[in-house]
Every structure is written in structure tokens, then in C-alpha cells.
Amino acid sequence: MSSSSVSETGGPNFVRPNFPVKSSARSHRNQAIMVSLLIGCALVTLGTTVGIIYMLIKESMGFFAGDDINLWEFLTGTKWSVGRTQGKFDYGIWPLLSGTLRITAIAMILALPLGLVTAIYLSEYAPKSVRAILKPTLEILAGIPTVVLGFFAVKFITPNLLAPLGEFKTFNATAAGIAVGILCIPLVASLAEDALRAVPRTLREGAYGLGSTKLETTLKVIVPAALSGIISAFLLAVARAIGETMVVALAAGSSPTFTMDPRGPSQTMTGFIVHTFQSESVVPGTPGYYSIYAVAALLFLITFGITLIGQIVRMRYREEYN
Amino acid sequence: MANDYYSNPKKESGRKLKSNVFAMVCLVISSLAVVILITLLATIFISGGSWLNWEFLSGVHKEDNPEGSGIGQAVLGSALICLLCASVAIPIGIGTAIFLEEFQPRNKILRSLHGLVQLNISNLAGVPSIVYGILGLTTFVYLFNLVPSIQVNKPIPWEVGATHFYQTKTLGRTFVKFPAGDREETSIKLTQNEMCVDADGNTFELKLVDKRSEAPKDPELKKGYALRGRSASRLTERSPWYFHLPLGKSLLSAALTLALVILPIVIISSQEAIRAVPRSIREAAFGMGATRWQVVRKTVLPAATPGIMTGAILSMSRAIGEAAPVLAVMGGVLGTTSGIKSLMDQTPVLPVTIYRWAGDENAGFENASSAAIIVLLGVLLIMNSIAILLRNRYEKKLS
Amino acid sequence: MKDEPKMDNVATPKKTHGMLKPKRPTLSQRNDASPEKNEQKLAIRLEDFNAYYGEFQAIKNINLDIMARQVTAFIGPSGCGKSTLLKWINRMNDIVPSAWAKGSIRMGDLEILKKQTDVVSLRRRVGMVFQKPNPFPKSIFDNVAFGPRLHFKIGKQDLAALVEWSLRKAAVWDEVKDRLHKSALGLSGGQQQRLCIARAIATGPEVLLMDEPCSALDPASTARVEDLVYELREQYTIVMVTHNMQQASRCSDRTAFFFEGEIVEEGETEQLFTRPKHQKTEDYVSGKFG
Structure with missing residues (x-):
């Protein structure tokens, strides 16, 4: 196999031959x-x-x-009935948009403070033992499919948490909002924790060196220093909540309403899209088909814009400390 | 005066107290996550735990019969779509990650393009999955309407792997079929003798007669005769590699759509794994005269593989739980009568099944839905455990 | 995955050190004894060489001849450009986006700085050993076989022979021969560095560049690597960057003293250390700064 000039081993008497070079x-x-x-x-x-x-x-x-559809009425109208009536229909986006905003607001009221406090606790306080429970819990929570949280909203949150509080309908904005909030907590917590951890050690040492308590160090030094990172976490969570689909499709009901009442059903933009697909009445060329795209375009514009701002803010805080 | 200013023990203890109280409040609020998780799991197990049995795991959906329904098809569908999706998204994702991490151009304009791709990826990760669903519907299902869309009872614009027949009933009351040739109608009238295949696969000529009485009496011989003018309906036999364009509402469309959904996640996690490979290893390979690609192929990728696989498994678990894009692309299918024969078939998947059952008016499906959730969570738990094991091993190896 | 061997199984270099250490002639003996001294051949010639990182000029107009089969040491304070120069000789600076250079580095007929120069075959001919031992996270065998597999059409048996030969040349064979297929990361720092040298000579280079090869090693391992450098100079042209002046005086034939991107003085090591021509050189070698 080997050429005759090569000794069989690489022992002390071995003379290194010139092997043919690959081109x-x-x-x-x-x-x-x-x-x-x-x-x-x-x-x-x-x-x-x-x-x-x-x-x-x-x-x-x-x-x-279409003949009698224009952009202005789409953006300002307060009645929506596309896909429900065959002939004449209303196509003002506000019932859907307000549904989205209502649910996002409820979700953020829950997720932002809880997520931030959890992040602060994890980055500044948590002893190893607590961290070992809390971190995986958040990871599992973040990995739960949203359809499962939608189920949880309908079958647990509404009957057990909300029903004792007042006149909540079977499908309502509050239950959906709470479920969306639950799925945003791990997101806020992990992004904000990253931001808090990125604050250089020297800043902490400086504050402690001046005799600050842990609370003062955290609230007066670390949180302000990580502010841009925290804001970016909030923005990404808002974008996530606005785009959340399965929870609202299950728990928020399928009637578009233009109200501020969180107890009644409220179809969101994403919910509308899913319900339309589910009815399988989508035939290319019909207004019902096109309306999906108009709603999706607005949804994309909003989420893409917020995510973009969030990413830019995030990049800036990363630069600050690197 | 000055003394008071410097030592004020009361105030200090107050500050300490505040700090401790805050720590407690933080702990209580943080543990809400644990409470929520436990409540959620308890709710689901109470509602669906007793429904888990082999019949449920292997059965199919039955209208108005929650006790008799099962998730066999949905599990199979989910697994198939997840595998297909992974086999598309993971190579492309790793390729993109390598390109972004290892092939940064020196040219300024190209560098800014590089940055644009990077920003675009983090932004895509924030696009709602339902928007991907609509993209999948437009791109894969309807192919931007560039070709006529697939409609019921109309021939498919472009297909391979399918053979068309017409099927008819003979006077002997058996079904026979004959090749469709160029004919595209959904049903035709028999006007001439046709070379037929019977149920056993034998070829023979089907003779036409004008009256029943013209055919032989013997039931066996009768099988070779049919009445002139009798209708024959179109029948399509599909091979396992059956394929058509546009892709239509098929499991391939769904898998490709999900691949787009998880692509940004695969890319970002692969990038992190590649970035974790020490620079010195790259330098060593460069110093030996390896080309940049050889450096990647022979040193960086082997070292980054466990990290990349961890990310890939996590993104697959995301794909398996996604309902919205599948719903958009395949509709809310709960079951098919024929099962999955080719990639062009529709199939139920677990999350969509959960969604449809949860929204069903028959309250029994609520329990079925919970049971399906338990199965889904079980699958996710297994996948995540594998990912975590891989990650731990990997971290140990690099340190 | 194979278990990585524990560190305490590794024969410590200290024990074997005394036995393997060759009796090295003193500098003056060496210079007289070297037969090739009289017929010195030029290996690499640098002419009007300038190197930059973006706007910053790291090396200013250097002219230098590097002789074949000799050890040339680059000394000088940190940031004086000696490592930069070394990395230009096999174009390792190509992977630094902001680095660029002008002037000429010639090796025989090959103009190294030319854009068309094939860095792959250049780096086969000019090997490199780095500051920190950087074995691949592969087996010892695969580490050494990495280069030959890249560059040569070579059969299995020949490859095994070549790997053994390289490891012997790098004086690490006896320590690793029983664990060739175990991870290289289980070796001690000194063994890893000798493995890296074995890996570099396996591709059959003409020139070996060493960027402070001992700076991450303990004194015993340093001595072994220095011995190795001394042995290897019989066959290879070696260019070595070092912070350690004793090291330069111990194992180099010629020395170039760099200061702020320029060569202040270059000459035979003994002369440069004992009778420097420049005040700066004298200050540096006598430890007044640096």
C-alpha cells in the first residue's frame, strides 16, 4: 500500500517522504x-x-x-362585519383593533410588573436554591404552547377566577388578557434579567461601598442603569401580546366589539384571522379573503414597528456595556 | 449636630427593614410563576388525566362522540410535520448562522448588508406566527395565484406521481377501473369497449351491451359486461411520492410554513453555539492552511454541534406546539378517512385538535382536549429534557 | 464520547526533563560548530514592509533578511509590532478585517503579500505555533493528522507513520503513544504545546513561526519547548517572537529588536546581547524598560 521508500512505521529511522500535495x-x-x-x-x-x-x-x-371600500374608513370605522354578511358589510378596523389593545393592556398590567420584579429578584436576590426552582419554572412556562394557555383561560380563569367577581361572559377580554399576560411573564423576566445582569459589577460595588442597602442599590443604581434593556423587554412583550393568536381565538370570543368593557367578548385582529380560516369560507378573490390581508398588514406593521424599536434599544444598551 | 447627621441608627434600621421587606415581596411575586404553573398542570390533569388510555392515544376524531375519539392521527401528523419542518429549517438555519458568523465580508457595503440580514432575523423572530400562516397560505397553498388554485372536482394544474382511472360497475356488480387517458371530466358515459383492470389486478376488455338481456346469464361472465351509457367516475391513485403544484392545503405546506416560523430561532441559537467556539481553534486551523470553509467544516462545526442541536430541538418543540400557522395553511382538520398517504394529504395535528376540541359545543370534548394537552406537554417535556441534557454536556466539554 | 483522561495520569515533564535534555553547546561553541554557518541561505526577505490596522501604522518600513535553518528571535516591548510582523509572514492577518500592509515579503520566488498568493499552500509551507496551546477538541491523532489530511493524498498507513514521526520530532511521542485516540484536551499545557508543534511540522513546512510559544507554560515545560526549538532548527527555519530575553539569548541564532514598529537593531544574538550597537537596545536587554 505504502510506497517502497516509506518505512512502515514512523520510528526513529523514518525519513519523511514528500507526499503528493492536493491541489x-x-x-x-x-x-x-x-x-x-x-x-x-x-x-x-x-x-x-x-x-x-x-x-x-x-x-x-x-x-x-373593491368599489365601496377605502383606506380611510378602514382605519377610522367603528363597525366590522366582514365575513359575516355576504352582501353589504362594514369594514372599520376599530372593533378588532380595540379588542387587541384591550387584551394587550390587561396582559401588560399583569406581565410587566410581575416580569420585572421576577427579573430583579432573580438577578439581585435569589439564593441558588430558589433560582434552581424559579428558572426552570419560567422556562417551562415559556415553552407551553399558547393553545394550552387559551384552554386554561376558558376552563379555569373565567369560571374560577372571574365568575365570582362579576358578570363575565363565557368568552371575555379579561381572561384572554390574563392568559396572554402569563405567557409574557417569562419573556419579560428573562430579557429584563439579561439587562440587569449586563450592568457592570463595578456599579454595584460602588453603590454598596457608599453604604447603600440592597434595595437602594437595586432601585437607584441598577434598574436605572439597565433601563434601556428593560424598556426593550417591555416593547418586545407588547409586540408578542399584540401578535398572540391562539389564546384570544379560544378565550376572547368571536364577536368584534368596540367598547371598553373588559367583561364581554372581544375579537382581536389575530382572532378574526383565525376564525375566518377556521370557517373555511376563504376563497381567493372574495372580500372576506382580502380582508384577512388588510388586517394582517396592519398587525404586521404594528408588531414589526414595535419589535424594531425594541431591537434598536436593545442593541444600544448592549453597546453601552461592551 | 454633625454627630446626629452621621449616626442615625433608627433611620438605618428602617432602611434595612425596607430592603428586607422588598426582598420578601419579590420572593412572593416571583413564586407566582410557580403557582400559575402548578394550577395550570393541576387543572389539565384533573380534567383529562383519566381519559388517557390506549384507545384514546390510537383513535381518531369522531363527530359528537368525545368518548370514542382519539389522537392517533394527530400525533402521527404532528410528528411527520415536525420532522419535515426540521429537515428544512435546520440545514438552512445552520447555513445562515455559519454565513453570518464566519463569513463576514471585509467590504463596507457588504458588511452593512450583513448587518441588515442580522437585524432582519431578530425582527422576524418577533413577527406573529399567524402572519407566517398567511404567508404560507399565499406562497405554498396558492403559489401567489400564479397557477390556478386547486378546486374540488377540477383537475389539478400540475402533478406527478398520480394515475387517473375511471371506475364503473359491471353487470356482474363488481367494480372495475380503466385508465383515464386524456379525459379530464369527473364522470363520463361509457361509449366504447375499454381495457379494464378488476379488483384482483387482471386486465380484460370490458364489453358494452345495449340491454341487460344481451349479456350472458352466468354471474362470472357477467363481470366482463357493462351497459352502454353507464357513467364512470374519475378515480385518482396516488403514489407515496405524489406531488402537485400549487401545494394546496397539504401537510407539506404546513411543514414549510412552520419551517419559516422556527427559522429565526434556529439561526439565533446556532449563532450563539458557533460564537461559543474559542477563537484559538479557528486560528489553529487557519494557521495549518485550511480554507475558511475547511475551518468551519472540520473544527468549528464539530465543536458547536451539541449547542446547535440543543437549539434545534428547542425550536422543534416550538414548531410542535404551534397551532395558528397550521390552522391557516391546512384549515382546522380533525381527521381524515384515508389517513396519510402522501405529503399532499391533509392531516390533523395535536395543537389544532386541542383548539378545535376546546371550542367544541359538546362538553365531553373538553376532557378529550385536556388529555391531548397532557400528551402534547409530555412530548415537549421529553424534547426539552434531551435539549437540557445536551446543553449540560456541552457546557462541561467546553469549559 | 470518550472519557477525558485525568491530569494526574500524565507523566509530568519535570520527571523526564532531566533525562531527555540534550547537552546544549554554548552560544559561541554553536556558532563555530554549525557547518551551515558559512553557506547561509536566505529564507525570507522583507523589503520596505509597512503594516497597518485601519489608520494605525503598526510596522514602519522594515527591511530584514531571515536566514534558512536558523532561529531568528523578535524581541521588544509589547505593542512594538513583532507579533503583527510574524502574522504577516503566513498572512494570518487576513482574518483581521482592518489589517492591511504594503511593501514586500519574499520567500524564494513567492511574493507573500500579493493578493493572488494562495494562502492555503503558503500556510502549508509556513507553519505557525501560537501563544497559547490550541489543540482541536479532537483526539491526539486527529490533531496531528489534521494538516496532512488537508494537504496530502495520503494512505492510512502513511498517515499513521507521519503522525508518529511528527510526534517523535516534537519530543512528545513517548508521553502520548498509549493514548493517541484520546482527547488532546486531556494533556498538560506543555504537552499540548508540543502537540501543536507536532501538528505544525506534520504538514512539512519550510518555515515555522512561533508566537511566544512558551508564554503560557511553566518553567519546566518552557525548557522542553526550548530544547525542541533548538533541535528543530536543524531542519526548519524558525522565527520566534518572545518577551523573554533569556529565551532569545538561549535558543536563537539571530535576534531583531523591535521598538515602536521599527527594527532598532538586528544581528547575531550573541553580539546583540553582549555588544549592542544602539543605546535603546542596550537599555532594553539590560532591563531598563520593557
Whole structure:
């Protein structure tokens, strides 16, 4: 097998022969092929974004191309009945938008303070034993499919928590809001904890060195120093709540209402989209089909905008300490 | 005066007290997460625990019969879609991560493009999954309406792996079929003799007669005769590799859509795993004369694999629990009569089944839904445990 | 996954050190004894070489000849550009986005700085050993076989022979021969560094670049690596960056003293250390700054 000049072992008498060198051209060619493949992979994500934007613009235009539908009434109208009536219908987005905002507000009232306090506790106070329970709990909570939380809202939160408090309908904004809040808590907690942990040790030492208590150090030094990170966590949570679908589809009901009453049903933008799909009456070309895209375009605009701001704020705080 | 200013023990103890109280409040609030989780699990187990049995795990959905319904098809569907989705999203995700981490261009304009891709990915991670669902519907199901969409009782615009037949009943009361040829109607009238295949696979010529009396009396021979003008209906036989465009409401559409949903997660976690590989290892390989790709292929990737796999499993567990995009792409299917024969079939999946059962007016489905949730959570628990085990091993190895 | 061997199984270099240590001639003996001294061949020539990181000029107009089969040491205070120069000789600076250079580095007919120069075959001919031992998280065998597999069409048996030869050359064979297929990360720091040297010579380089190869090692391991450098100079041209002046005087033939990106003085090691021509050199080698 080996050439005659090569001794069989690499022992002390071994003379290193000149092995035939592989052409480096091949390695370079392989690299070029792989790089173009990798660029192809990276383009998939760009393509996804372009695809989403193109699709939403093109198909929403199909909605507004209709004879008696215009953008202004869509953005200001307070009645929505697309997909319910065949002939004449109302297409003002506010009932859906207010449903989304109502539920998001309830979710944030719950998730922001709870998530932040949990983050503070985890980063500043928690002894190892508590952390060992709390961290996995939050991870499990974050991994629970949202449809499960929707089920929880309908079957537990409404009958057991809300029913004793007043006249809550079977499907209501509050239960959905609480469930959305529950799924936002781990998100806020982990992002805010990252931000708090990114605060340099020296700042903590400085505050303790001046004789501050833990509370004073936390609230007066660390939280302000991590503020941009915390704000970004809040923004990402808001975007998540606005885009949350299965919880509201199950727990918030399917009637679009333009009220401030958190006890009644309130269909959200995402809820509307799911309910329309579920009815399987979506046929390309009909207003019902196009309305999905118009609603989705607005939903995308809002969530993408908030996420973008959140990401930029996050990048800035990362730069501050790196 | 000055003394008072410097030593005020009362105030100090008050401050300490406040700090301790705050710590307690924090602890109480933080443990709410634990309480919520326990309540949630308890609710579900109480409602669905007793429903778990083999019949439930292997059965199919039955209308208005929650006790007889099961999740066999849904579990199979979820598993298939998850595997398909992973086999698309994981290679693309790892490829993108390698490109972003290891092939940063020197050119300024290209560098800013690189940054754009990166920002875009973190933004995609924040896009609601229902929007991906609509994207999947438009792109995969309808192919941007570039080709006519698939409609009931109409021939499919472009397909491979399917053979079309017409099926008819002979005078001997048996079913026979014959190749459709160029004919596309959903049903035709028999006007000429056709080369037929019977149920046993034998080929013979089907003879047409105008009257029943013209056919032989013997029931066996009667099987070779049919009345002229009798209708034959279109029948399509699909091979396992059956494929058509647009993809229509199929499990392949759903898997591709879910792949887009988890792609940003796969990319971000792979990037983190790649970044954790020490720089010195790369330098060593470069110093030996490896090309950049060889450095990645032979040193970086092997070292980062456990980390990448951890992220991949976690993102797959995300895909398995997603209901909204599947609902958008496949509709709320609860069961199919024929089962899954090819990638072009519709299939129920666990989260959609849970959703539909939870919303069913028949209260019995509430328990079935809980039982399905237990199964789903069990699957997720297993996947997450594997991921955590991998992660722990990996962290030990790198340190 | 194989279990990584525990550190205490490793034969400590201290024990074997005394036995293996060759009796090294003193500097003057060496210079007289080296037969090739009279027919010195040029290995690498640098002309008007300048190197930059973005706007910052790290190396200013250097001219230097590096002789074949000799150890050339670069000394000087931190940040004086000696490591930068070393990394330009096999174009390792290509992976630093802001780094660029002008001038000329020639190795035989090859102009190293030219854009078209194939860095893959260049780095096969110019190997490198780094400051910190950086074995791949693979087996010892796979570490040494990494380069040959990249560059050569080589059969299994030949590869095994080459790996053994390289490990012997790097004076680490006896310590690792029983655990070739165990992870290299289980070796001690000194063994790892010698493994890295074995890995570098397995590709058959003409030049070996060593960037402070002993700075992360304990004194005993340092001595072993220094011995190795001395042995290897019979076959390879070695360029070594070092912070440690004793090390430069112990194992180099020629020394170049760098200061703020320029070569202040270059010459035979003994002369540079005992009779420096420049005040700066004298101050540095006598420890007045640095």
C-alpha cells in the first residue's frame, strides 16, 4: 500500500517522504460552492421578509380595490362585519383593533410588573436554591404552547377566577388578557434579567461601598442603569401580546366589539384571522379573503414597528456595556 | 449636630427593614410563576388525566362522540410535520448562522448588508406566527395565484406521481377501473369497449351491451359486461411520492410554513453555539492552511454541534406546539378517512385538535382536549429534557 | 464520547526533563560548530514592509533578511509590532478585517503579500505555533493528522507513520503513544504545546513561526519547548517572537529588536546581547524598560 521508500512505521529511522500535495484549487472551489450555498440560506430569511411585505401590500390592495371600500374608513370605522354578511358589510378596523389593545393592556398590567420584579429578584436576590426552582419554572412556562394557555383561560380563569367577581361572559377580554399576560411573564423576566445582569459589577460595588442597602442599590443604581434593556423587554412583550393568536381565538370570543368593557367578548385582529380560516369560507378573490390581508398588514406593521424599536434599544444598551 | 447627621441608627434600621421587606415581596411575586404553573398542570390533569388510555392515544376524531375519539392521527401528523419542518429549517438555519458568523465580508457595503440580514432575523423572530400562516397560505397553498388554485372536482394544474382511472360497475356488480387517458371530466358515459383492470389486478376488455338481456346469464361472465351509457367516475391513485403544484392545503405546506416560523430561532441559537467556539481553534486551523470553509467544516462545526442541536430541538418543540400557522395553511382538520398517504394529504395535528376540541359545543370534548394537552406537554417535556441534557454536556466539554 | 483522561495520569515533564535534555553547546561553541554557518541561505526577505490596522501604522518600513535553518528571535516591548510582523509572514492577518500592509515579503520566488498568493499552500509551507496551546477538541491523532489530511493524498498507513514521526520530532511521542485516540484536551499545557508543534511540522513546512510559544507554560515545560526549538532548527527555519530575553539569548541564532514598529537593531544574538550597537537596545536587554 505504502510506497517502497516509506518505512512502515514512523520510528526513529523514518525519513519523511514528500507526499503528493492536493491541489489547493479544489479546496478553493469547494469553498466557493459552499459560500454560495450559505448565501442562498441567508437569502431565505430576507426572502421571507420581502415575501411577507409583498404579499401583504399586494393582497391588501385587492381589498381596497373593491368599489365601496377605502383606506380611510378602514382605519377610522367603528363597525366590522366582514365575513359575516355576504352582501353589504362594514369594514372599520376599530372593533378588532380595540379588542387587541384591550387584551394587550390587561396582559401588560399583569406581565410587566410581575416580569420585572421576577427579573430583579432573580438577578439581585435569589439564593441558588430558589433560582434552581424559579428558572426552570419560567422556562417551562415559556415553552407551553399558547393553545394550552387559551384552554386554561376558558376552563379555569373565567369560571374560577372571574365568575365570582362579576358578570363575565363565557368568552371575555379579561381572561384572554390574563392568559396572554402569563405567557409574557417569562419573556419579560428573562430579557429584563439579561439587562440587569449586563450592568457592570463595578456599579454595584460602588453603590454598596457608599453604604447603600440592597434595595437602594437595586432601585437607584441598577434598574436605572439597565433601563434601556428593560424598556426593550417591555416593547418586545407588547409586540408578542399584540401578535398572540391562539389564546384570544379560544378565550376572547368571536364577536368584534368596540367598547371598553373588559367583561364581554372581544375579537382581536389575530382572532378574526383565525376564525375566518377556521370557517373555511376563504376563497381567493372574495372580500372576506382580502380582508384577512388588510388586517394582517396592519398587525404586521404594528408588531414589526414595535419589535424594531425594541431591537434598536436593545442593541444600544448592549453597546453601552461592551 | 454633625454627630446626629452621621449616626442615625433608627433611620438605618428602617432602611434595612425596607430592603428586607422588598426582598420578601419579590420572593412572593416571583413564586407566582410557580403557582400559575402548578394550577395550570393541576387543572389539565384533573380534567383529562383519566381519559388517557390506549384507545384514546390510537383513535381518531369522531363527530359528537368525545368518548370514542382519539389522537392517533394527530400525533402521527404532528410528528411527520415536525420532522419535515426540521429537515428544512435546520440545514438552512445552520447555513445562515455559519454565513453570518464566519463569513463576514471585509467590504463596507457588504458588511452593512450583513448587518441588515442580522437585524432582519431578530425582527422576524418577533413577527406573529399567524402572519407566517398567511404567508404560507399565499406562497405554498396558492403559489401567489400564479397557477390556478386547486378546486374540488377540477383537475389539478400540475402533478406527478398520480394515475387517473375511471371506475364503473359491471353487470356482474363488481367494480372495475380503466385508465383515464386524456379525459379530464369527473364522470363520463361509457361509449366504447375499454381495457379494464378488476379488483384482483387482471386486465380484460370490458364489453358494452345495449340491454341487460344481451349479456350472458352466468354471474362470472357477467363481470366482463357493462351497459352502454353507464357513467364512470374519475378515480385518482396516488403514489407515496405524489406531488402537485400549487401545494394546496397539504401537510407539506404546513411543514414549510412552520419551517419559516422556527427559522429565526434556529439561526439565533446556532449563532450563539458557533460564537461559543474559542477563537484559538479557528486560528489553529487557519494557521495549518485550511480554507475558511475547511475551518468551519472540520473544527468549528464539530465543536458547536451539541449547542446547535440543543437549539434545534428547542425550536422543534416550538414548531410542535404551534397551532395558528397550521390552522391557516391546512384549515382546522380533525381527521381524515384515508389517513396519510402522501405529503399532499391533509392531516390533523395535536395543537389544532386541542383548539378545535376546546371550542367544541359538546362538553365531553373538553376532557378529550385536556388529555391531548397532557400528551402534547409530555412530548415537549421529553424534547426539552434531551435539549437540557445536551446543553449540560456541552457546557462541561467546553469549559 | 470518550472519557477525558485525568491530569494526574500524565507523566509530568519535570520527571523526564532531566533525562531527555540534550547537552546544549554554548552560544559561541554553536556558532563555530554549525557547518551551515558559512553557506547561509536566505529564507525570507522583507523589503520596505509597512503594516497597518485601519489608520494605525503598526510596522514602519522594515527591511530584514531571515536566514534558512536558523532561529531568528523578535524581541521588544509589547505593542512594538513583532507579533503583527510574524502574522504577516503566513498572512494570518487576513482574518483581521482592518489589517492591511504594503511593501514586500519574499520567500524564494513567492511574493507573500500579493493578493493572488494562495494562502492555503503558503500556510502549508509556513507553519505557525501560537501563544497559547490550541489543540482541536479532537483526539491526539486527529490533531496531528489534521494538516496532512488537508494537504496530502495520503494512505492510512502513511498517515499513521507521519503522525508518529511528527510526534517523535516534537519530543512528545513517548508521553502520548498509549493514548493517541484520546482527547488532546486531556494533556498538560506543555504537552499540548508540543502537540501543536507536532501538528505544525506534520504538514512539512519550510518555515515555522512561533508566537511566544512558551508564554503560557511553566518553567519546566518552557525548557522542553526550548530544547525542541533548538533541535528543530536543524531542519526548519524558525522565527520566534518572545518577551523573554533569556529565551532569545538561549535558543536563537539571530535576534531583531523591535521598538515602536521599527527594527532598532538586528544581528547575531550573541553580539546583540553582549555588544549592542544602539543605546535603546542596550537599555532594553539590560532591563531598563520593557
